[in-house]
Structure formats: C-alpha cells, structure tokens
C-alpha cells in the first residue's frame with residue numbers, strides 16, 4: 001500500500017535543483033523548478049541509467065548529466081529525437097512541505 | 103482568445119520550413135492554413151534528381167507527410183492554386199472558386215518557375231521543364247515510350263536531368279549556348295573535364311548552339327532546329343535554361359515586386375502583414391536558387407511571425423555540388439577571379455583532378471574543385487569566415503588533411519567509405535546510419551545529424567567527416583555551420599560574442615537579468631547556455647556577480663567528477679606533481695576508510711580516488727583537508743594541473759628550477775575558472791620531459807631564462823603550442839602567463855580552449871595585447887589577481903554543516 005510521506009521542506013531543495021530520496025527499493029529524484037513547482041522521478045535515466053537528480057534543471061525539463069538527454073519532469077518522457085521514459089512518482093506540496101506517495 | 107490566422111501560399115521547401123521553425127518557437131500562436139498548387143504534401147525538391155535516376159522513390163522524399171499537417175492542426179489545401187489576394191478584406195481565394203481563407207498574417211512562398219525559351223513550338227506535347235513531380239513523371243513516361251531526348255541547358259539542373267534520362271535508357275543530347283558546361287559554377291578547364299566524364303557515361307553534347315525552333319508532328323515534338331540550320335531528333339525536350347521567381351500573384355495584388363517579391367531584412371514585403379520567403383523573393387536585389395539561403399530566410403521569418411522581432415537576414419554566400427553519382431565537383435565564391443586576385447591551380451588531367459583556389463590578398467575568395475572535393479566544405483568555411491590564410495598558404499592546396507599531423511580529425515574521403523565504416527567513435531555510429539538518417543528524415547544540417555544519430559555529438563573529432571557525408575548526400579543544400587554568427591543555443595539568436603559584450607556593457611550581474619533583457623525564448627535557458635552565462639558573469643564581474651551553482655554542470659556543483667555509475671572521483675591537488683609521505687599516507691588511509699575501489703595515477707601527475715559515493719564526499723574531503731590537501735579541480739572548466747619535470751634541483755641537464763616554478767604557477771592560479779579547462783607545464787630544459795609543447799601555457803627553461811609557449815592542446819586533436827616570447831625571471835613567467843590566461847578568460851567563448859581562442863583572434867593579436875603592451879600586460883595580471891583574491895578551497899567550504907553541504911546528503915525514508 002502506498003501512502004503520502006513527508007520528505008523535506010521546500011527550502012531544503014534548491015531552486016532549479018533537486019534532492020535524492022532513498023527508499024528501500026529505489027532512489028527518487030525530487031526536483032524544484034524556478035516557479036517552485038515540485039516533481040519526482042525515478043532517479044534513473046532511460047538512456048543508460050544516469051542519475052537525473054544530478055542534471056541541470058530548466059523549464060520543466062532536466063538534462064541528464066551523463067550524455068545530455070532531456071527528460072520532461074511532468075511525464076518522465078525523453079524529448080525528441082530521443083525515445084524512452086522514466087517512472088514518475090506522485091508528489092505534492094502542502095504548507096511548504098513536500099510529500100511523496102510511496 | 104481567438105488565435106491569429108496565418109495563411110501560407112506555396113507548400114514547398116521554404117514555406118514549410120518557415121512553418122516548422124515557427125511551430126518550434128511559438129506553437130500556439132496561429133491557426134495555420136496552407137495552399138499548395140501541387141497535389142502532394144511538401145517534399146524535398148532537391149531529390150527529384152535521384153528519383154529521376156531511379157535511386158530513390160517519391161515516397162522517400164516526402165518531408166512533411168499529411169499526418170504531420172494533421173498533428174499540427176494545419177489545414178492543407180493540396181492541389182489548390184491561389185489566384186487572388188484581397189488585401190483590404192485580408193482574404194485569399196483559390197482558383198476553384200470555392201476555397202478561401204482569411205488571414206492576419208500571410209506568407210508568400212510561391213517558389214519559381216522554369217524559364218521556357220520563347221521559341222516556336224514551345225507548346226508542343228513533350229516539351230517540359232524540370233521542377234516538380236509531374237515533370238519527373240512525364241520524363242519517366244517518355245523514357246518508356248520514346249527514344250530521343252534533348253535537354254536544353256548545360257547547368258546543374260540540365261545535367262542532372264540528362265543523367266537521369268540516360269540512366270533510364272534514352273539517347274540524350276545536351277544543348278548549351280555557352281562554350282563549356284556549368285559556366286556559372288566552373289571555369290573552362292573543369293567544365294571540359296566534366297564534359298569528358300559525362301561523355302564516358304554516354305551523354306552527347308552540342309555546345310555553342312542556339313535553339314531556333316521546336317518542330318512537331320501531330321502535336322508532339324519531333325526535333326530541335328538550331329540557328330545554324332542543324333536539326334536533331336527529339337521526342338522529349340527538357341528546358342533547363344534557368345528559373346524565374348514566381349511573383350505574378352503578388353504583383354496582381356499590388357505588392358511591390360522587382361524581378362521578385364521585394365522584402366526587407368526581416369522578410370517582410372511592402373505590406374506589413376505579408377511576408378515572403380524562398381525563391382520568389384528579391385532580397386537586396388538578389389534571388390536565390392538553392393535551399394540553404396532559403397532555410398536561413400525561413401528561420402528569420404519565423405522569429406518575426408512569432409513576434410520576437412529578432413534576427414535579420416543579410417544575404418548568403420552559396421556553394422554548389424552536382425548530384426550525379428560518380429562525379430565530384432564543388433565550387434563556391436568567385437572562382438573565375440579578376441585582376442585583383444591570385445590563383446593557385448593543381449591540374450592532373452590523367453588522374454581527373456583539378457583544383458583552383460582564388461585568393462584576394464590574404465583571403466580565400468573562391469574555389470573550384472573537380473574530381474576530389476573532399477576539402478570543399480573546409481574551403482567554403484574559410485571563405486565564409488573570410489579567414490586570413492597567409493600562414494597556411496603554401497599547403498592550402500593540399501587540404502585540411504595536410505595541416506600538421508591532424509590528430510584523428512578524419513578528413514578522409516567520405517564518399518569512398520563503406521557503409522559499415524565507423525564515423526563517430528564516441529557513439530559508435532557508422533556511415534550507413536548517417537546516410538540513412540539524412541535521406542529518410544530529410545536532414546540538412548550538422549545539428550540535425552547530431553540530434554538524430556548522435557554522430558559528432560560528443561567529442562566532435564569526426565565533425566569534418568560528418569560534414570563531408572552531408573555534403574555528398576544533399577549537394578549544394580549543405581551549408582556548413584556559420585561559426586562566426588552561430589547562436590549560443592536554441593534559447594537565443596545571439597552569439598557568444600554578442601552576449602559577452604552585452605554583459606560587459608550593460609553590467610548584468612545575474613542570469614535571470616541577462617535572459618530577460620536579451621529576450622531569451624525559454625523561461626530559464628537550457629543546459630548549454632546556463633553554464634556559459636554563469637561563467638561570463640563571474641569572469642566579467644568578479645566579486646560582484648553571484649555564482650549560480652544550479653547553472654553549473656554537476657561536476658562543478660559537486661566538486662568531483664561524476665562516473666558512469668553515478669559515483670564520483672576525488673583528485674586532491676598536488677602542486678607541480680610533488681607529494682610527501684604524509685599526503686600519501688592520508689590518501690591511503692582515506693582509500694581504506696571509504697572503500698575506494700580504484701586508486702590511479704592520472705595523466706596530470708596526481709592521484710585519483712575513483713568510485714566514491716556522493717554522500718561520502720564531504721567526509722573524505724574532511725579527512726584529506728586534515729592532512730593539508732585541497733581540491734585539484736580535476737572536474738572543472740578551470741585550472742587543472744601544472745605538470746613539472748624534476749629540473750635543475752636533481753637532473754644533470756636541468757637549467758632552471760622547474761618544480762619550484764610549477765608550484766608557484768599552480769598556487770597563483772588556484773581557483774581560476776576559465777572558458778574551458780586550462781593546463782600548464784614547466785620543463786627544466788628543452789628535452790621537455792613535462793610535455794610543455796601541448797599545454798595551454800608551456801614553460802621551457804633555458805640557461806638564459808625561459809621560453810613561453812601558448813595554445814597547445816593534447817586532447818581530441820593534438821595541437822602543438824606556439825612560441826609566444828622569451829623571458830628572464832620567474833616573476834616574468836608568472837606575469838606573462840597570467841596576462842595571457844586573463845585575456846583568454848575575458849574574451850574566450852565558453853567551451854573554447856586556448857588553442858581555439860587563439861585560432862579565432864590570431865596569435866599576433868594576443869602578442870600585441872600581452873607581449874608588446876607592457877601596461878596592458880600589467881593590467882591583465884592585476885585583474886586576474888583581483889579575481890582570484892580570497893578564493894576558498896571548495897572542499898573545506900562544504901565540509902561544515904551548512905546549506906552548501908545539503909546536496910550531498912541523502913534523504914532516507
């Protein structure tokens with residue numbers, strides 16, 4: 001059963017940056033955009049598994065640090081012409097606190 | 103809100119390219135309607151020649167399928183010719199009388215029409231131009247049922263038509279008014295060589311002939327008669343004597359035309375709501391007949407349609423290739439020359455190679471190559487950049503391959519490579535894959551090929567080869583990237599130089615301001631412009647502009663080098679490659695404590711601890727700091743290492759204390775960020791054991807002082823450093839090196855190493871700023887010292903429990 005879990009305060013994630021949340025099964029990258037929207041993806045690039053949390057965030061995309069694929073934060077889809085996708089994790093922001101559904 | 107309406111007349115290459123560019127930058131601005139005279143979706147007109155020659159099919163050459171129009175909500179009226187534009191009501195009407203469309207903006211992209219000689223008999227059946235799919239169909243049909251073809255016009259189109267018809271089994275005669283073929287592309291020597299090769303393929307030529315009349319029989323053409331009375335049989339006559347911009351519709355609507363639809367540098371016509379691109383326009387008095395300039399127009403026009411109001415089209419230099427399989431020819435610029443120019447000519451009649459380069463002063467202004475066109479794009483690039491060539495003039499003719507031992511730049515003959523030959527070693531891409539992508543996806547530029555195949559997208563050493571493959575697949579449509587005016591990235595049309603200048607002149611201090619003031623298209627840039635902007639800001643306004651870690655590549659944010667498995671490497675600084683037993687013990691202890699899988703001596707004379715987990719980084723740094731070690735910046739666009747040899751302290755040949763000199767330099771430069779990484783070396787004598795000859799700054803000790811070398815590079819392409827000057831004292835070595843590096847820091851473009859910077863601005867210029875101008879040298883030296891003042895070791899800075907440390911901590915749940 002998955003449930004909402006508080007993982008961090010918004011200000012603990014840098015703007016245009018991310019933090020890594022470790023669960024027993026996987027690493028989750030939690031991103032914060034310039035407009036303070038938060039997104040969460042499996043921290044695993046569809047190309048060769050690069051840690052997306054370490055990429056540069058711009059708009060609602062992140063550029064993978066290993067070979068530069070661009071991955072959409074909303075849907076985990078690689079931008080054309082690359083093809084692939086990464087799982088999204090449900091995330092919400094309440095009173096400045098970030099929650100993940102895990 | 104209701105969207106604005108954009109109507110496009112002309113469903114061809116320029117019009118649709120503009121729509122594509124527009125959709126990229128402003129996908130939701132317009133409701134788009136396209137009218138096309140031809141019953142097909144947009145196809146690659148250039149490839150009609152291979153279709154005629156049976157090398158490709160019509161399906162292969164479609165650029166935008168009907169699905170593409172539907173997916174982008176574009177209404178396509180294919181097979182409907184527009185015959186009226188009402189500029190007052192802003193409505194266009196099609197010939198069928200039933201279809202019409204209202205517009206807020208109108209784009210005219212009606213292309214051009216083949217010029218048909220005004221001779222008696224021109225209306226006969228079997229007399230056609232070579233412009234569209236219906237012409238190709240008519241030619242294929244004729245080749246099945248008839249024998250004799252005459253092509254009037256020995257230009258590019260005419261020869262491609264003649265070649266195709268001959269391959270389809272017709273007996274083809276090419277008639278040409280001039281004394282040699284392709285007189286607009288080739289000089290007479292190359293023209294004659296071409297004629298010989300085509301005759302070997304079975305074509306016949308009648309040169310210096312003027313057509314008087316086409317003779318018919320039952321309504322179909324039967325023969326061509328010339329002014330001198332001679333007649334040749336002809337069941338098919340293809341007129342390829344030139345094209346005329348198609349502007350009748352615009353003119354009938356009262357839009358100002360002068361041998362084309364007159365547009366300004368923003369591609370706007372005299373009616374501000376109406377734009378025009380493609381072969382139908384007359385821009386600064388010129389009309390173009392090749393796609394590369396049309397694509398540039400399309401890009402500019404799209405930015406204006408999108409209301410960005412940036413970018414100007416200022417004209418193009420074009421080059422041509424003939425797309426006849428087995429024949430290589432290339433020409434560009436002014437290849438005929440005049441009384442102000444010199445020529446360098448190579449002519450091997452037996453080997454079938456002819457090359458002529460035309461120079462005006464120190465610059466290349468024209469090139470004409472026949473038989474061996476491997477260096478065509480290289481010459482074209484120099485020509486467009488109007489680069490000074492005096493330094494390489496004596497081997498210019500022998501091509502790029504011949505310039506030094508060219509590392510592995512791979513300037514081999516692309517056309518001769520087999521399909522399974524690997525082109526890009528980084529991404530494992532073979533020639534066949536690239537050719538296939540170019541043909542199937544309709545790619546035109548190096549960037550397109552990079553995006554779709556990844557070839558040349560990593561280290562870039564195969565770029566020259568990929569350019570050649572492009573040129574051999576798409577002929578004159580290939581336009582090498584304009585290295586001078588290339589925009590920084592897709593977020594802006596400004597180039598690096600313009601952005602640097604704006605940051606300096608308008609004193610921008612942070613990235614959001616730059617992006618707002620310079621009208622960036624994206625909300626916060628992308629992974630290529632943000633690191634560049636961050637560097638430009640901190641190097642232009644040290645201690646004033648704020649460094650933005652989120653705009654740095656992960657290595658510079660984590661102060662360690664990311665590995666393929668997401669772990670990091672740790673390289674402590676060892677000034678001048680010198681260490682102590684205590685340091686080595688501390689490294690050994692740290693390696694044990696953090697279970698470091700690999701300990702390696704690097705090529706930079708220090709030790710690398712590879713495979714450290716990110717959350718261990720602050721801990722291992724803390725241990726190393728206790729032993730007095732600091733970051734080696736092995737990860738940054740920054741000072742890397744100063745390699746040294748043992749030198750006069752121990753070596754029997756040593757003339758100078760190279761270790762001490764190296765340590766002083768490395769200390770001085772600690773914390774220096776740069777456009778790219780910077781490496782130095784100091785050798786104690788000319789035997790040069792520290793390899794100073796391939797460093798950004800190389801120092802070689804002599805009895806009487808030091809020799810300084812600059813702009814060497816030992817990486818992707820080996821470039822030997824160039825002699826800079828001779829100095830006497832250690833203090834001078836520091837001052838000159840620092841001044842050179844500061845100039846590079848202030849003027850270099852992001853990701854440009856010193857070798858490329860010096861290549862761009864010229865060594866003489868750099869010498870004039872650093873060696874010859876003592877006051878300027880001192881000022882540069884002082885500016886570097888000021889910028890580096892108070893720099894803290896980034897590792898020590900992240901050991902303490904501050905927000906800076908947060909990124910290394912995992913959140914566990």
Ligand code: SRM
Pocket residue numbers: 663664665666671673702703704705706707708710735736742743779781796797814815816817818819855
């Ligand atoms: C560790 C080291 C190899 C080694 O084990 O010896 C190394 C490792 C890397 N080099 Fe290097 N280079 C290393 C010495 C060199 C040298 C030799 C030297 O410095 O004397 C060169 C040629 C000299 C030169 O730079 O002119 C060299 C030319 C390159 C290049 C090509 C640069 C160029 O402009 O041509 C790259 C690619 C780049 O920077 O874009 C590169 C890139 C890399 C990267 C950072 C690739 C990357 O972006 O991840 C490698 C990181 C590997 C990793 O997993 O951590 N490395 N690299 C060396 C570290 C030296 C140090 O102590 O700092």
Ligand SMILES: Cc1cc2nc3c(=O)[nH]c(=O)nc-3n(C[C@H](O)[C@H](O)[C@H](O)COP(=O)(O)OP(=O)(O)OC[C@H]3O[C@@H](n4cnc5c(N)ncnc54)[C@H](O)[C@@H]3O)c2cc1C
Pocket residue numbers: 111112113114115116117137138139140147148149150151182183184185211212213214232233234259262348351379380381382390391392393394396423425576577578579580
């Ligand atoms: C056989 C051949 C080979 C070529 N090879 C090369 C080459 O190797 N390299 C190179 O750079 N260039 C080459 N070109 C030239 C290149 O194809 C043209 O420069 C390019 O297609 C021009 O684009 P355009 O959009 O201006 O015109 P077009 O592509 O001709 O598009 C104009 C379209 O507008 C339509 N149209 C016109 N009037 C109306 C109207 N009133 N209503 C509706 N529709 C209308 C036409 O039917 C046409 O489809 C070649 C051309 C041909 C014919």
Ligand code: SF4
Pocket residue numbers: none
């Ligand atoms: S260390 Fe350098 S040469 Fe070796 S694989 Fe990595 S980038 Fe290539």
Ligand code: FES
Pocket residue numbers: 045046047048049050064065066067068069
């Ligand atoms: S692993 Fe992400 S781009 Fe290669």
